[in-house]
Amino acid sequence: MSEIAEQARVVAATNAAGAPPTAELHVDGLRVSVEGKPILDGVDLRVPVGQVHVLMGPNGSGKSTLAYSLMGHPKYQVTGGAASFDGQDLLALTPDRRAKLGLFLSFQNPIAIPGVTTVNFLRAALRAQGKELPAREFIARLGEEMTALRMDASFRSRYINDGFSGGEKKRAETLQLAMLEPRLAILDEPDSGLDVDALRIVADGVLRIMEKSEGRMGVLLITHYYRILENLTPDRVHIMHQGRIVDSGGPELAHLIEREGYDPYTTATSPPGTEVSRP
Numbered sequence: 001m002s003e004i005a006e007q008a009r010v011v012a013a014t015n016a017a018g019a020p021p022t023a024e025l026h027v028d029g030l031r032v033s034v035e036g037k038p039i040l041d042g043v044d045l046r047v048p049v050g051q052v053h054v055l056m057g058p059n060g061s062g063k064s065t066l067a068y069s070l071m072g073h074p075k076y077q078v079t080g081g082a083a084s085f086d087g088q089d090l091l092a093l094t095p096d097r098r099a100k101l102g103l104f105l106s107f108q109n110p111i112a113i114p115g116v117t118t119v120n121f122l123r124a125a126l127r128a129q130g131k132e133l134p135a136r137e138f139i140a141r142l143g144e145e146m147t148a149l150r151m152d153a154s155f156r157s158r159y160i161n162d163g164f165s166g167g168e169k170k171r172a173e174t175l176q177l178a179m180l181e182p183r184l185a186i187l188d189e190p191d192s193g194l195d196v197d198a199l200r201i202v203a204d205g206v207l208r209i210m211e212k213s214e215g216r217m218g219v220l221l222i223t224h225y226y227r228i229l230e231n232l233t234p235d236r237v238h239i240m241h242q243g244r245i246v247d248s249g250g251p252e253l254a255h256l257i258e259r260e261g262y263d264p265y266t267t268a269t270s271p272p273g274t275e276v277s278r279p
């Protein structure tokens, strides 16, 4: 074997052995308080890039709190545990650094930013992440994504979420997801308040973005309804109750919740947060 061929063989073998593991969100024993009130009580979760994980749970169980905490909202005080993505300690990073690392959050209740148009917002967000596109390419991509989400072109120049209907806000959040191409998308109830057609458009949109990423994007989807999962088949479903993940399973778990609700968890006699065993 020639020296070069031998070197190539050694390099290939080293790469195979030392290839970085798939990027993953790791949450270990995360505890979070809001205004002094403990909300998350030791959350453990793994979401690998390339998979869709669903987070369900009764109102007030802490799902949005987890989402905000992972993004670094200053109101949510981490009092214990750890969270990392792709081996990087998230808790040590400011929200913009977390976004740069590839985290994205679509809000349950998106806020309006009067004075900032959708087009300027998206350009600034891409620039901040070092993903700026030449103007013509940016406009073309924005047009494509808006068409796919059946958004009227007038939304480009409207102030972000200002006067948008509930359903329009959810589409605008999905548009941000499409343009920013994150590595981990946390979608907080992207399906709430949508009519049946809009629900299909948003679900198809997320699926399309997922497929386009070719396994480079993971999704943590917070939802109350099985319906969106008819389009987006999850790899795992997690149930949160009283600030903890109390059960995890396959897509059938979401089906079970749809049929039976959360009674098996909320009426358990075991102490809150204790793993509830299911038949």
Ligand SMILES: Nc1ncnc2c1ncn2[C@@H]1O[C@H](COP(=O)(O)OP(=O)(O)OP(=O)(O)O)[C@@H](O)[C@H]1O
Pocket (backbone or CB within 6 Å): 034, 035, 037, 039, 057, 058, 059, 060, 061, 062, 063, 064, 065, 066, 075, 108
């Ligand atoms: N800024 C805040 N100030 C006071 N309490 C808060 C704050 N944010 C969250 N909480 C409380 O934390 C608990 C969990 O709220 P959170 O929004 O995380 O629930 P959720 O699981 O997302 O519920 P939902 O399904 O209704 O969206 C609730 O009791 C809520 O009132």
Ligand SMILES: [Mg+2]
Pocket (backbone or CB within 6 Å): 063, 064, 065, 108, 188
């Ligand atoms: Mg919520």
